[in-house]
Amino acid sequence: MMTERSRIKLTSPEDGQDVELFVLEQTRISGTDYLLATDTPDGDGEAYILKDTSRDGDEEAAYEFVEDDRELAAISDVFSQMLDDIALV
Secondary structure: OOOOOOEEEEEOOOOOOEEEEEEEEEEEEOOEEEEEEEOOOOOOOOEEEEEEOOOOOOOOOOEEEOOOHHHHHHHHHHHHHHHHHHHHO
């Protein structure tokens, strides 16, 4: 059974092409919003963690792929715990 997921479109920093991602989870840590997203609607594709880099008052969110290894590890742990909690319900 497929559920409707939120979708976001980004421009790839590597080749400038538009990329559509499907949001699996979101969280806010230390005042920063993060998304766990995948490239397939069923959630079984490549996973990405994105950080909202927009400023207060901006009309649209601006997301960047998290590339810092320490930040990526920390946020990955948070999303892993969130998904484990969902699986227990």
